[in-house]
Amino acid sequence: MRLVIARCSVDYVGRLTAHLPSAVRLVLVKADGSVSIHADGRAYKPLNWMSPPCVIAEETGVWRVTNRAAEQLVITLEEILHDSSHELGIDPGLRKDGVEAHLQVLLADRPDAIAPGLTLIRREYETGIGPVDLLCRDSDGSTVAVEIKRKGEIDGVEQLTRYLVRLDADPALPHPVRGILAAQSITPQARLLAADRGLGCAVVDYDELRGLEPSIPTLF
Amino acid sequence: MRLVIARCSVDYVGRLTAHLPSAVRLVLVKADGSVSIHADGRAYKPLNWMSPPCVIAEETGVWRVTNRAAEQLVITLEEILHDSSHELGIDPGLRKDGVEAHLQVLLADRPDAIAPGLTLIRREYETGIGPVDLLCRDSDGSTVAVEIKRKGEIDGVEQLTRYLVRLDADPALPHPVRGILAAQSITPQARLLAADRGLGCAVVDYDELRGLEPSIPTLF
DNA sequence: TCATTAATGTCGAAT
């Protein structure tokens, strides 16, 4: 991700034509190739932009951004006030499912609702390919990775499997690491695949967990 | 405008609840008070955001952003890799050309591009529930209502239908009143619904219309 | 303030 603060003017020719007179703005270039030009207003929406996939031809003082449909964004840079690049890595992405996010909070508080004797080590334990929802310890002292879903389906089992490969190779953890898929409901297909892979399944009751909470839905 | 690159996790509680696991991201704070959290993908759209007006309560390592509707964005900053602020000033803003309004102007000048023999009675003829884009007369002397869209879809047909009910009851007009949906492209569903309701469809070429204009605003 | 409508809408799922 590259951040440029510059005095610039911008012309867009594509589905419509648009022009931005000279002013100081943020030019944001993302790793996906997208370019957006932000002023200090308009909330999160840029004044102008080009969505990926697109190509940036960087000449002296002029960036010519073109996409496949031959739409063009021409940025004339008059004065560069800041220019920095940052390595962000792959983002694990947004969990939009309200129930799932809340379910994670609830189960982090009561891991024994997943399996008796379970205690929490960490939430969002990083595996290198994304965080596993809960990392726990069982009564034997062995490690348990828990993947939480609203609906337990095949992809949840796949995800947990990928995490376990990483966690098994993690020198910081006692081995072996068991896996449990926790969900409000689990499909027969997911159960079967989980059994094949030696993974546990736990059905949890969201309303019951919420009822057990000391105070009501104040997340913070 | 403040730019922060940081390892952070984010929780949003509002119209939905959402969670972002820990990762390195851009936190963009604009002068209008808006906050947006960007990953290195998703084009210009942030992973999560809070639109103004909102208040940022900045504690140690935790930013709590709240709006009037009590929606909350909680940003937990674990490691700050970059933090800079920039004075941008007021932006002169975007000048646009080529949206629906422009198409309406062009077609008002050349209604025969919609259907041969069509002549304009009025632009923005009021129906009581909103103005119909063009009111025309065809070669037979009967009335034609034209709804203009960039993209002709179901809702355009619905809109035109609502207008026609009103225009049919308008004593100032010769009856019956026909309806035509004019757009740069029309979806099959919209065509089907239009046919069912006895409405016409007309695909118009914006570039061609513009080409017929006396002066050509070709930027490049 | 609320309702209506356009949007370079964007985004994701289904065809």
Place this chain on the structure above:
DNA sequence: ATTCGACGTTAATGA
């Protein structure tokens, strides 16, 4: 690759 509908739609406009 297209098409369709949903969106924390957002944003502008008129009543």
